[in-house]
Amino acid sequence: MRDEEPGDGHRLGSYLRARRELVSPAQVGLPTGGRRRVPGLRREEVALLAGISPDYYLRLERGRDKNPSPQVLESLARVLQLDDIERTYLLDLAAARPRAPRRKRSEHVPARVYELLAHLQIPAFVEGRAFDVLASNPMAVALSPRLRPGQNRLRSLLLDPEEQAFHQDWTKATADFIATLRTTIGDDIDNPRFVELVGELALSSQRFRTLWARHDVRSLDGGTTTVHHPVVGELRLHRDKLPIGDVILVVYYPDKDSDSDEKLRLLAALAHTETAAAGQTRVGQPDASSDRPTRSKS
Incomplete structure (x- = not known):
């Protein structure tokens, strides 16, 4: 997850870039001819289809704008052909705010x-x-x-x-x-x-x-x-x-x-x-002294 450590804006940009590369021009009604240097859609094509400027979209992918409007996000979700789960994930990325590190908590089975x-x-x-x-x-x-x-x-x-x-x-x-x-x-x-x-x-x-x-x-x-x-x-x-x-x-x-x-x-x-x-009578469970299961060796 190192590519996501810089912050929420970077995570949003990484997600947009990854999804953009998975959508072909034909899927959004664009011509497929000519030589293309990138998989999927170009940045300017996404911007055009979403109704935003190429410069603004570039700022989003590079993590320089961390507060896009819901309307922009909905437009991007439509262009990138996101399903309901992916759309919610995109909205959550944009809504994320800085927070204090969470304390490590062991998972407990009642x-x-x-x-x-x-x-x-x-x-x-x-x-x-x-x-x-x-x-x-x-x-x-x-x-x-x-x-x-x-x-x-x-x-x-x-x-x-x-x-x-x-x-x-x-x-x-x-x-x-x-x-x-x-x-x-x-x-x-x-x-x-x-x-x-x-x-x-x-x-x-x-x-x-x-x-x-x-x-x-x-x-x-x-x-x-x-x-x-x-x-x-x-x-x-x-x-x-x-x-x-x-x-x-x-x-x-x-x-x-x-x-x-x-x-x-x-x-x-x-x-x-x-x-x-x-002679086993108990349901299998990890050592109670361990915070989490140990990894197996394969």
Whole structure:
């Protein structure tokens, strides 16, 4: 996140530039002929279509004007073809104001949530804002060992070959996760955990660097995904994310009486056998002395 450290004006300019480069002239009705030195739209083309002067737009991209009017922002959102989430993100960038650094706060899983996890017969786990796994039940670990407490879901997705093979559409999954991380960070750019995670992945993953530079934002809430389990095979599962205080409860479940439902019941039987053999009776949770989960090594 180093490119965002200078301030909110710079973050606004970086976002405008990244989105401008993703819109082709044809998408906005401009001629596509001739040699173009930049991907997407030129600055002057954005300014023309938004009804503002090229000089003013240049100041916005360079972070020299931090207070554009809502009308200007709405015009830019229209030209850059932003959806509702992207438009809101743009407005929030412009509305951001200097603030005092926030104190580091550990993410806490309420005791009742551990009880809930223990009673759920479907894969369920608790994650923090940076996709750190804070707690999980045996079914979640049976679904994927990368869902043990102490793992980071985004790091596993990008760097662990087994997790990459686990997802049927790894390309979409990485794009969704990274765009969701940027949305989650918002103006909390000095949060130590976010700084650490983004810095680590920027150094270790070309896929992360490419997608992070796009400045995509989206919300990764409910949905349906297909995964390849090494024991029971292909599973089609629905996903729901339920906020509980500062953390999120994530559950995966199949359609009732479907092929995936049968396979998940088989997986549950295997997980129960393994748990009983190991003498494990508690839902997995990180060491209470740790402020956050430790990173896995892959």
